[in-house]
Amino acid sequence: MLKVENVSKSFKKRLVLQDINLTVDAGELVHISGINGSGKSTLFKIIAKLLAPDQGKVTLGSDDYLGALIENPGFLEYESGLSNLAFLAKLNQHYDEGKIRQLMQRFSLDPDDPQAIKNYSIGMRQKVGIIQAVMEDQTIILLDEPTRGIDQEGIGQFTELCHELTSSGKSIVVASHDTIAEMKYDRQLHLENGVLHE
Amino acid sequence: MLPTKTKRHYYYWLIGIFLMGILASANALLTFDPQDKKDVLNVYLYPHMLSLYLQSFVLIISGKEIMNFTTVKPYISLRGGDNDIGARLWTAVILNAAALFLGIFIPYIVVGWSWFTLGSWQLGTALIVLHIVVMLVLSTLLLGIYYQAHPYLQILAAIMLNLVFHYMIENQLLVKYSIYFDQLWRDIHLYSH
Ligand SMILES: Nc1ncnc2c1ncn2[C@@H]1O[C@H](COP(=O)(O)OP(=O)(O)OP(=O)(O)O)[C@@H](O)[C@H]1O
Ligand SMILES: [Mg+2]
Numbered sequence: 001m002l003k004v005e006n007v008s009k010s011f012k013k014r015l016v017l018q019d020i021n022l023t024v025d026a027g028e029l030v031h032i033s034g035i036n037g038s039g040k041s042t043l044f045k046i047i048a049k050l051l052a053p054d055q056g057k058v059t060l061g062s063d064d065y066l067g068a069l070i071e072n073p074g075f076l077e078y079e080s081g082l083s084n085l086a087f088l089a090k091l092n093q094h095y096d097e098g099k100i101r102q103l104m105q106r107f108s109l110d111p112d113d114p115q116a117i118k119n120y121s122i123g124m125r126q127k128v129g130i131i132q133a134v135m136e137d138q139t140i141i142l143l144d145e146p147t148r149g150i151d152q153e154g155i156g157q158f159t160e161l162c163h164e165l166t167s168s169g170k171s172i173v174v175a176s177h178d179t180i181a182e183m184k185y186d187r188q189l190h191l192e193n194g195v196l197h198e
Numbered sequence: 199m200l201p202t203k204t205k206r207h208y209y210y211w212l213i214g215i216f217l218m219g220i221l222a223s224a225n226a227l228l229t230f231d232p233q234d235k236k237d238v239l240n241v242y243l244y245p246h247m248l249s250l251y252l253q254s255f256v257l258i259i260s261g262k263e264i265m266n267f268t269t270v271k272p273y274i275s276l277r278g279g280d281n282d283i284g285a286r287l288w289t290a291v292i293l294n295a296a297a298l299f300l301g302i303f304i305p306y307i308v309v310g311w312s313w314f315t316l317g318s319w320q321l322g323t324a325l326i327v328l329h330i331v332v333m334l335v336l337s338t339l340l341l342g343i344y345y346q347a348h349p350y351l352q353i354l355a356a357i358m359l360n361l362v363f364h365y366m367i368e369n370q371l372l373v374k375y376s377i378y379f380d381q382l383w384r385d386i387h388l389y390s391h
Contacts, residue, residue, distance in 0.1 A: 048276055068276055074269025076204055083201040084270070090199055091279035132273060 001025055001064065002047070002140045002171060007056035009042055016042050018194035020056070024140070024173060029166045029184065032175045034191035040175035043191070044070050044142045060140060067138025069129045069146060077118035081128045082111045085135060094136035103131045107157055122149035130158065134165060141165065141172045147180055159183050200286065204266065208290060211259055212297050219301020222252055227309055235378060237316045238306055243329055244372055244379055248302060249364035253333055254357045256298050257340065260291040261353035264343040271344065280345075287344060291337040299330055316376035325371055332363050 004022040008015070016039040024030055034040050045051035047058050048068045060066060075084045081104065089095040101111040107127040117125065126149050133141050147155050159182040162172055166186075174183070190197045200208075226241055234240065242248050264287050267274070274283050306313075314322035336356045343349040372379035 048272075050272055050275055066276065070272060074272070076201060076266060076270050078207065078266070079201045079203050083203065087199075087201045088270075088273050088277065091274060091277040091282065 001061040002173075003059045004043075004047060005056050005059075007043070007046055007053045007058065009039075009046060009051070009053050015194050017046070017053075020196050022189070022196060024171045026139070026169045026171055027166050028171050028186045029162060030171075030173045031179070031183070031185040031188045032173060032191055032196070033177060033179070033188065034175070035177055038191045039194060040191055041071050041144050044068060044144050044173075044175060047142060064139045065136065066140045066142070067133035067136065068142040068144075069133045070142065070144045075117045075125070075128065078116045080114055081109060081117055081120065081124070082113075084117055084128065085132055088132050089136055092136065096135070100131065100135050103135055104128075106161070107131065107154060123151060123154060126150055127154060130161075134161070134170075139170055141170060143172065143174045145176050146174060147176070155180060156182065199282075208263060211263070212293060215256055215259065215294055216297040216301045218255070219252065219298045220305060221301075222247060223302045223305040227305055235316055236311045237322075237376075238303075238311075238313045239322055239325060239372060239375060240316060240378070241306065242302060243325060243368060246364070249329075249360060249368070252298060252302075253360050256294050256333075257336060257356045257360065258353055260294045260337055261340050261343055261349065261356070263287070263290055263294075264340055265349045267344055268349065284341060284344060288338060288341055291340055292334060295330075295333045295337045299333075316378050318375070321375045325368070325375060328371070329368065332360070336360055 002022070002024040004020055007017055007020040009017040020043060032040055032043070042051065046053045048066060048070060049058070050070070076087060079087070082100065085100045085104075086095060086097065089100065104111040104127075107130070109124060109127055117128065120128070126146070130143065130146055133143060147158060150158065159180060162174075163184065166172055174180075174185075187198075223242075226245070226247060230236075230241065267283060267287065271280075274280060313319065336359055339359075340352060340356055343352050346352075369379070377383050
């Protein structure tokens with residue numbers, strides 16, 4: 001379970017998030033929409049502890065493990081997709097090569113493609129970014145503009161994966177300015193002028 | 199734990215730095231003026247080759263190696279891996295500096311010249327140790343590239359500090375080791391005839 005309580009954040013004098021409250025239960029698929037600059041990525045960074053809020057707090061369940069794709073994924077640019085994923089998974093001893101290969105194949109990426117990730121297309125990089133957020137059996141998954149640059153087939157693979165993960169009890173929060181037609185969200189929230197509306 | 203290609207790149211540069219040190223050192227010994235005083239500080243610390251060119255080069259390589267990890271940092275932080283990666287990067291840049299100094303001093307040991315002929319061995323040793331410590335501290339400061347922004351600015355700052363130490367501090371300390379390194383004394387005694 002993810003719980004965001006009274007989170008506020010300003011940059012200089014600009015108030016970006018104002019008293020945000022959000023609870024996401026196990027198995028929920030939540031959408032946060034909002035125009036460019038509305039604070040979606042900022043909220044995700046605070047949840048992921050990459051950024052400190054001015055006020056409020058974020059708590060996860062004791063068995064929860066957070067996965068996140070936030071803004072443009074960066075990688076070890078000279079390494080292949082597979083070795084990047086392996087490197088990240090090993091940081092927490094969650095490395096399962098079989099699972100990573102399977103996820104890559106599922107997204108039509110060749111795990112044995114030796115080329116450096118810097119030569120990947122935008123959509124391919126994005127897919128690797130999505131995979132790193134789910135490959136370690138993360139229980140709370142934040143996906144910021146996950147379908148950016150991804151082709152129609154990839155979007156289908158992505159929505160299928162999301163539905164599969166939530167039915168196995170994982171919580172997913174997707175932030176995007178547009179809607180993905182095939183996604184069956186349990187809840188749709190809207191971020192506007194720093195306030196999160198139902 | 200680091201991916202193979204990253205590791206391989208790193209080891210190539212490490213060996214490269216070591217060989218560069220050996221070659222530069224051998225060159226300094228082979229072209230050493232026979233009239234000049236055979237003293238380790240006179241071969242390496244007083245001339246600008248080591249501080250100006252070699253150390254600047256190593257600081258750039260070390261900085262670039264840290265920069266490779268800045269793009270992926272959010273994913274590392276998310277997994278609580280910053281300390282682990284920070285420690286590995288620190289080891290990497292310290293070994294780069296160590297490889298340079300090994301490469302520099304091994305040829306001097308091989309030719310068998312005595313180390314301190316112009317001043318006391320205590321002060322001479324202290325100056326060498328200080329020189330190495332400064333390089334290790336500057337290498338450590340480069341880790342700021344991983345934790346903060348402005349990588350190129352930090353590399354530049356490390357190079358500038360390195361030069362400030364060499365030209366403004368080390369050169370003064372060398373005079374305390376031996377009058378031989380005093381510019382005025384040199385002008386009078388070495389170049390007057
Ligand atoms: N590090 C920062 N320093 C200053 N201002 C920032 C910083 N990060 C974000 N902002 C500001 O906060 C606001 C929200 O940015 P954020 O990236 O969260 O928006 P977003 O909803 O993710 O937009 P997009 O749809 O374009 O991704 C913007 O006005 C942005 O300029
Ligand atoms: Mg954003």
